Amino acid sequence: MLDFPRWKIWAVILTLLIGCLYAVPSFLPERIATQLPKVFQAKVNLGLDLAGGSYLLLEAQTSDVAKARIALMEDQIRTELRKSDGRIAIGEMSTRDNKLTFMVREPSQVDAAVERIRPLTQGAGMTGQRDFNVEVRDGNTIVVTPTDAGIAKSVEDAMTVATEVIRKRIDEMGTREPTVIREGASRIVVQVPGLQDPSALKALLGQTAKLEFKLVDTTANPVDLAKGIAPIGSEVVPYPNNPAGGPVIAVKRQVMVSGDELTDARQAYEPKTNAPVVTITFNRSGANKFARTTQANVGKPFAMILDGKVLSAPNINEPILGGSAQISGNFTVESANQLAISLRSGKLPVALKVVQESTVSPELGADSIKAGITASILAVVAVALFMFATYGRWGFYANLAVTINVLVILGVMGLLNATLTLPGIAGFVLTIGTAVDANVLIYERIREELRRGRSVVQAIEFGYKEASRTIFEANVTHAIAGGIMLVLGSGPIKGFAIVLLIGIATSVFTAVTFTRLLATRWLRAKRPTQIKMGPLRIVPDNTNIGFVRIRHIAFIVTALLTIGAIGLTFARGLNLGVDFVGGVSIEEKFASPPPIDEVRSTVNGLGLGEASLQQLADKNIVSIRLPLPDTADEGATDRVVEKVKTALAAKFPGAKFSNYSTVSGKVSGELVQNGMLAVALAIVGIAIFSWFRYEWQFGVSTAVAIVHDVLMTVGFFALTQLAFDLNIVAAVLTIIGYSINDKMVIDDRIRENMRKYRKMDMKALIDLSVNETLPRTVMTSFTIMLALGALLIFGGHVLRGFTAAMMLGIVVGTYSSVYVSSSLLITLGLKPNPTDRKVTTGLASNAERVGPRNEG
Structure with a gap:
């Protein structure tokens, strides 16, 4: 365990050095960072809550995709059946109920029509299905229906194209460093740093820019049009900003030319009136179609339709042969320029609606950065002083490991091009507190082994060996909560989860491997005969408190507090933030x-x-x-x-x-659902892990204790009426992770003592285990409270509710670990198993030879 060959020493040092080097660009000004080697130019991006700017969550109207697919299939079928080498006459096509229905005039041609239509369908990804089903009904009626697999593939393709179109549109605006990413199956997140007025951006992104030229149906009856009824083969189209009962026209469903065939679009001015217009240029195919159509329809009106609304419907006075046209429609210079950008970047294959948005001023972002840095520095200083006063040289090792850990987290985030948000800073501050937990576990175990009479080398080796197992198991449970936050979370929860998960991985390496390396080098150099730690002790050595004796009183108090918390929640309710109620x-x-x-x-x-x-x-x-x-x-x-x-x-x-x-009502409902699901899954997942890792009693007691912690936290927010938002859900999930971390340490010691003292009374064994781990429990809680205290006082008002929830959770979690979870094991009938021969190997057998410690 303490053997460190030279290659391993260099591997550890180089790994940490590279991690720290990747953090350097994040501290440098942009002009200096760009001069570094390209491999070290990656840096952490600041979220909008730190840099200021606008955030938009766009949702695709996926029902439009099916309609667009049917319209495209209608055109393809018409073209295929009209081929001169074998024209097949059909009646008018109906698109009712999202399917194509038409009749073949000659029943003898039905099979031929089906044979021509089937090749127009395509495979729907890897599903083995086609995107359309083709069937014959009533002898000569053909029905073409889109399949679910086909629609799903169309939505996926449309969202991929939509993401790129949005990115092009934002780039055309000249906006600096926007972020455009997919979220789920039908949503796109847009973040634009520095943009304080997102109205122009929303107008640009909300414009599908589906441009179509269609002939006006002059045979339409005005009375029918007023009722929304168009002749067969035509459709009713309104004018922009059309009030109910306003003017509409009927146009042929067949598209003459579409915006897909444009090569350029620019804002210009109409020579006679100087009014803003948009000039467009077609590619060769579009120019030919436009020329043929205008030649064949001189004297007839045609409509320029944008996103389902008529911009204008002029007469074709003469053929338009130049491959260009002019769009007018009461534009301003700004709206004409936006339309030109939209047409140049391509049409959106699906309409997008803003369902969530936020804007943060640069001043608030600067204040948040300042508050976060202040809180982080104070947290580091407070924890470092406390650790040094408690553990001396070993505290210095822990402080060095924590400092390197923070730099490595930044380096990993830079390498992943991750974004640091305000909740992410909270994750950093929390990481500072929890990163020392592993060291506290190790050092307290070393102290314990020294009191049992082991030599310095044996105590250090055994301390690292036994603590490492507990650290691994505790961090697995912490990672379960973090993983759930990452998968089900949104916005701030994801930002917090990213820092938390990276911190879990890096802190295990720095706190265990790196400090063990330092301890090994010190042992080889000094060969000490004793270990001196710091003078500060919060929990005296050989503490022997009878926790189990008062378990019935603790159960009654716990039940009353829990019932009170539930009653408060139902009576007063929670002050739900806009995340959960919309608005x-x-x-x-x-x-x-x-x-x-x-x-x-x-x-x-x-x-x-x-x-x-x-x-x-x-x-x-x-x-x-x-x-x-x-x-x-x-x-x-x-x-x-x-x-x-x-x-x-x-x-x-x-x-x-x-x-x-x-936040729209739909999104707020999803956030409530996902938040509750995340908490429930965290409780179930961690309880199952504890159950399989130990006995079933451990899983049940853990679940009960975590539910208690969650209910107490929710009751606190009902009492204080602090805003309950997404940040608080992140806090609750973190509390669950911390709480199970604490319980896992105690449960692991109970299991160890069950193997060592097979005939000891269970009550005495649990008291012994809780007392043995009490220094670690109190020390870890104290260091985290120091870090959270700095965040509460100096972290700014945005995170105050999060910090208050965390501080309450630490107190409640510590209480439930000692008085609820552990004592409940007796009520559930946990007993040592005399036939259990699972003992730790190596030095663990030495522990049994040493015998039980003096409990008096």
């Missing part, structure tokens, strides 16, 4: 603490709906929550935010906008 959330920072009643009356006077206000811990900041505008207009939310900002700035001089976010 618009605006934060405004005032020059001095404002009168809340005046702020409320100012906002309510705008007629935007009933406002819910909350003055945050920083009394100068007020959170304002409003319902979402009851309209499909994409710009409605922006107008709501602008009205609130303008009204408050006029009423309260010096008031400044900090940030806003909107």
